[in-house]
Amino acid sequence: xxxxxxxxxxxxxxxAAGSLAYTFAAGFFGxxxxxxxxxxxxxxxxxxxxxxxxxxxxxxxxxxxGVGAYAFTVAATEAGLSAAPAMALxxxxxxxxxxxxxxxxxxxxxxxxxxATLAFGQMGYSFVFQSPLFGGDDGLAGxxxxxxxxxxxxxxxxxxxxxxxxxxxxxxxxxAAATLRSGLGRSLVGLHHNEKRxxxxxxTVWRAKATAFAISGALAGLAxxxxxxxTQYISPGLLSWTVSGEALVVVILGGLGTLVGPxxxxxxxxxxxxxxxxxxxxxxAIVGLILIAVVMSRANGVVGFVEARLATRKPQPLVKEAKAxx
Amino acid sequence: xxxxxGFWVLQMLNALQLSMLLFLLSVGLTVIFGLMHxxxxxxxxxxxxxxxxxxxxxxxLGYWGGFFLAPLAVAAMGAALYFTLxxxxxxxxxxxxxxxTFGLIFVAVDATRLVWGDLPIGIAVxxxxxxxxxxxxxxxxIYRLFIITLGLAVLGVLTLILSRTQIGxxxxxxxxxxxxxxCLGINVERMFFLVFVVGCALAGLAxxxxxxxLSVTPDxxxxxxxxxxxxxxxxxxxxxxxxxxxxxxxxxxxxFGAVLLPTLSSVLIYxxxxxxxxxxPQGLLPxxx
Amino acid sequence: xxETRNLTKSFGPIQVTKSVSLKLEKGERRVILGPNGAxxxxxxxxxxxxxxxxxxxxxxxxxxxxxxxxxDRARRGLSRSYQKNxxxxxxxxxxxxxxxxxxxxxxxQGLWSDPLQSPEVRETVRxxxxxxxxxxxxxxxxxxxxYGIRRQLEVGIALATRPKVILMDEPTSGVGPEMSKxxxxxxxxxxxxxxILIIEHDMDLAFDVxxxxxxxxxxxxxxxxxxxxxxxxxxxKDIYLGAWEDA
Numbered sequence: 001x002x003x004x005x006x007x008x009x010x011x012x013x014x015x016a017a018g019s020l021a022y023t024f025a026a027g028f029f030g031x032x033x034x035x036x037x038x039x040x041x042x043x044x045x046x047x048x049x050x051x052x053x054x055x056x057x058x059x060x061x062x063x064x065x066g067v068g069a070y071a072f073t074v075a076a077t078e079a080g081l082s083a084a085p086a087m088a089l090x091x092x093x094x095x096x097x098x099x100x101x102x103x104x105x106x107x108x109x110x111x112x113x114x115x116a117t118l119a120f121g122q123m124g125y126s127f128v129f130q131s132p133l134f135g136g137d138d139g140l141a142g143x144x145x146x147x148x149x150x151x152x153x154x155x156x157x158x159x160x161x162x163x164x165x166x167x168x169x170x171x172x173x174x175x176a177a178a179t180l181r182s183g184l185g186r187s188l189v190g191l192h193h194n195e196k197r198x199x200x201x202x203x204t205v206w207r208a209k210a211t212a213f214a215i216s217g218a219l220a221g222l223a224x225x226x227x228x229x230x231t232q233y234i235s236p237g238l239l240s241w242t243v244s245g246e247a248l249v250v251v252i253l254g255g256l257g258t259l260v261g262p263x264x265x266x267x268x269x270x271x272x273x274x275x276x277x278x279x280x281x282x283x284x285a286i287v288g289l290i291l292i293a294v295v296m297s298r299a300n301g302v303v304g305f306v307e308a309r310l311a312t313r314k315p316q317p318l319v320k321e322a323k324a325x326x
Numbered sequence: 327x328x329x330x331x332g333f334w335v336l337q338m339l340n341a342l343q344l345s346m347l348l349f350l351l352s353v354g355l356t357v358i359f360g361l362m363h364x365x366x367x368x369x370x371x372x373x374x375x376x377x378x379x380x381x382x383x384x385x386x387l388g389y390w391g392g393f394f395l396a397p398l399a400v401a402a403m404g405a406a407l408y409f410t411l412x413x414x415x416x417x418x419x420x421x422x423x424x425x426x427t428f429g430l431i432f433v434a435v436d437a438t439r440l441v442w443g444d445l446p447i448g449i450a451v452x453x454x455x456x457x458x459x460x461x462x463x464x465x466x467x468i469y470r471l472f473i474i475t476l477g478l479a480v481l482g483v484l485t486l487i488l489s490r491t492q493i494g495x496x497x498x499x500x501x502x503x504x505x506x507x508x509c510l511g512i513n514v515e516r517m518f519f520l521v522f523v524v525g526c527a528l529a530g531l532a533x534x535x536x537x538x539x540l541s542v543t544p545d546x547x548x549x550x551x552x553x554x555x556x557x558x559x560x561x562x563x564x565x566x567x568x569x570x571x572x573x574x575x576x577x578x579x580x581x582f583g584a585v586l587l588p589t590l591s592s593v594l595i596y597x598x599x600x601x602x603x604x605x606x607p608q609g610l611l612p613x614x615x
Numbered sequence: 616x617x618e619t620r621n622l623t624k625s626f627g628p629i630q631v632t633k634s635v636s637l638k639l640e641k642g643e644r645r646v647i648l649g650p651n652g653a654x655x656x657x658x659x660x661x662x663x664x665x666x667x668x669x670x671x672x673x674x675x676x677x678x679x680x681x682x683x684x685x686x687d688r689a690r691r692g693l694s695r696s697y698q699k700n701x702x703x704x705x706x707x708x709x710x711x712x713x714x715x716x717x718x719x720x721x722x723x724q725g726l727w728s729d730p731l732q733s734p735e736v737r738e739t740v741r742x743x744x745x746x747x748x749x750x751x752x753x754x755x756x757x758x759x760x761x762y763g764i765r766r767q768l769e770v771g772i773a774l775a776t777r778p779k780v781i782l783m784d785e786p787t788s789g790v791g792p793e794m795s796k797x798x799x800x801x802x803x804x805x806x807x808x809x810x811i812l813i814i815e816h817d818m819d820l821a822f823d824v825x826x827x828x829x830x831x832x833x834x835x836x837x838x839x840x841x842x843x844x845x846x847x848x849x850x851x852k853d854i855y856l857g858a859w860e861d862a
Contacts, residue, residue: 288432
């Protein structure tokens with residue numbers, strides 16, 4: 001089950017301190033990258049929650065993010081809602097759709113689950129792409145940033161926006177960690193390992209899966225709102241399955257089922273993308289090769305690799321266990 | 327317009343042509359999955375590779391040079407992939423396979439950009455198949471009729487091989503129960519290799535025949551991937567019949583949807599897929615009862 | 616407490632359960648005997664709802680549960696252990712028992728608290744761990760403990776739901792005689808009001824703990840009665856021992 005080991009807590013503390021410190025040191029470009037990392041981090045924490053802990057490998061999280069982005073933009077521009085209720089509405093819509101997808105796909109496992117989520121994601125993509133209401137291929141512009149003028153914060157400033165984005169990552173992390181410690185989270189991990197037994201113990205499996213997927217979907221929707229607020233322009237490409245695929249890549253690079261790992265993965269991915277794409281237009285190929293190497297190495301991403309290394313060096317956990325036995 | 331017989335004939339032919347192209351792609355993917363439980367997301371990239379090889383060779387050897395050599399080149403590529411990645415990841419589970427082949431797509435897209443550039447390449451239809459043929463009052467490009475015929479011919483040959491030959495019986499046994507097949511003394515390893523390479527060759531063939539009809543671009547593999555996956559999931563993973571049924575369903579729903587319900591057309595096929603997954607999670611005609 | 620009426624199930628042409636009628640009173644301990652392939656596990660699978668019978672009905676605590684799904688029957692107090700260990704391998708024994716207790720208490724979908732920290736769940740885990748002798752191993756991961764310990768956990772998980780009726784599918788299969796004996800003691804120490812149905816191969820154990828005995832052969836009930844009557848039964852010897860010798 002999910003654990004906050006000292007290593008993970010230290011990593012989290014360093015990440016929080018480092019990113020906040022960076023917001024004050026960085027220039028405009030650095031702050032933009034920081035916001036981009038934050039958006040990806042929220043999406044991959046959401047994905048890790050269901051894929052890493054529940055074994056529900058989803059290829060529709062890009063679409064759920066896109067739904068959040070579109071719903072927020074439409075609610076704020078067409079319906080004239082202010083940012084906060086528009087965000088709430090967008091997150092609720094993403095959660096509701098994710099609940100429906102989770103319920104429908106609850107019977108599918110393995111590759112069938114992956115395919116089914118892919119299908120739903122593409123359905124959303126096609127719908128947005130074709131519907132004139134959403135601007136089609138041209139996308140939509142004009143998503144506002146929340147107005148925090150009342151407390152003296154101007155989110156149009158990229159430093160303030162980066163801090164706001166980092167805070168939302170922290171909120172996301174706390175929601176995911178709390179979910180994993182709840183009864184639902186315990187069941188979710190149990191479902192990953194033995195669905196049949198949990199059913200025999202009296203768990204309504206489809207509802208547990210759908211609820212977990214809905215929470216993950218809500219977080220993906222939040223990432224979508226943030227993405228819309230960041231670029232203030234959205235296009236159907238946000239819903240594309242390759243966004244979901246990239247999110248999965250980030251989770252794998254960081255460490256599946258570790259929550260901390262995906263955040264590290266998001267940092268690595270965005271930084272690598274900018275660094276490599278400055279050198280060569282073929283940065284996707286480099287990412288592809290890294291991905292293949294990581295998966296073939298069988299290490300569980302960066303975090304898994306480090307934890308496995310530490311475990312072989314220090315036999316301390318074994319000693320503890322022996323004490324408990326005696 | 328819909329009362330006109332010619333309209334229906336034309337759309338039927340369009341649908342059939344799309345179906346047959348998808349069939350060439352999906353049959354390899356689905357039999358590979360049924361036999362080896364391997365999910366190859368890079369199958370579309372092999373198709374794109376076939377199209378590029380065919381387009382390049384067309385300039386040197388003419389259309390038919392590309393037509394015959396592209397499947398061979400893709401088969402060779404498939405063999406290389408088999409020994410470097412596929413074989414070692416066969417038991418790694420769907421997640422690892424999806425990720426590795428997803429990584430392969432990234433590599434393949436950029437590799438084609440590196441070699442052939444970003445601009446679309448077009449090639450001409452071979453001289454024999456130029457022009458139109460009048461069919462039930464409809465003028466239809468001969469080359470597209472050739473694609474339909476080729477698809478049907480491949481279907482016929484594969485059906486014969488699977489139902490009448492010893493290797494076909496082995497493949498069917500392997501899809502049904504791989505442990506049983508190994509017990510019966512079948513060289514499973516060699517059979518996997520053969521099926522994988524033939525599947526790749528068919529993807530290359532699909533790329534070669536599609537090259538004159540579609541424009542050859544680096545992302546054509548990515549674009550065909552989703553339709554191919556939909557075909558095999560609707561049809562049922564692992565079965566030849568499923569690939570046929572899935573291809574026809576996709577071809578017809580897509581083609582007729584686009585002309586009859588233009589606002590809904592692209593959502594239609596995904597909704598159908600969702601309905602199939604809910605009602606029959608294993609697809610319409612799965613390989614195993 | 617638990618009753619089946621004319622329960623029938625076929626797989627294709629093969630009838631694996633032929634019109635089985637059983638009736639267990641509250642607190643009854645019944646052992647099901649029968650050779651391999653007699654349909655014992657298939658009967659269990661039907662009782663808990665993992666297999667749907669072709670005909671007949673199942674009644675739990677006076678209510679017809681034939682149409683209920685697995686989870687719904689479990690929530691009405693029916694629990695089972697499996698012949699083949701069906702555990703949460705990557706979790707600790709404490710988490711295994713805690714998860715079972717939490718789900719049974721209706722906390723499996725909760726969002727606001729950690730059920731493993733709740734007093735009821737912790738109490739259940741402690742009690743069950745003491746019963747099935749797992750207290751020293753609570754923090755060991757399942758994949759790291761011996762087969763015998765996993766076997767105890769298999770029954771422990773079923774008990775952690777605090778069931779009214781528990782079905783145990785060959786709880787001592789694959790463990791040594793010493794552990795088997797320990798299991799006898801466990802069974803006897805369980806609360807008397809718990810209704811227990813056990814599939815067992817070991818005749819001695821069967822006669823030791825059973826209030827009543829049912830013998831299945833080719834999916835049919837061929838004996839149903841007191842252990843004393845079964846002991847002397849030529850019929851039981853013929854079928855059961857005969858099949859043993861054949862096997």
